[in-house]
Amino acid sequence: MIAINLNQFAEVALEHRQRIPDLAVLRRLLKDCRAHQCLDTQKRVESAIRARQQDMAPTAHIPSTMRCFIFRE
Secondary structure, X not given: XXXXXXXXXXXXXXXXXXXXXXXXXXXXXXXXXXXXXXXXXXXXXXXXXXXXXXXXXXXXXXXXXXXXXXXXX
16 A cells, blocks of 8 residues: 655655645546555555654644545555
8 A cells, every 4th residue: 555645745746846736637637547446545654754744843732643645555
């Protein structure tokens, strides 16, 4: 399974100076993805990235779950 949070994806793309389409357009296109079938669009998953951020900043409250697009590998 592949899980992608689009808001986090956009943040990382901005950090690396990558241009991406508007998030509304991406949401619409990802639902019809053929390479990896979209299984769910708003599933809550445990995030390894968020857990790592929490470990690096233990005083900050960072939720461990986030809503993601879920794809079949």
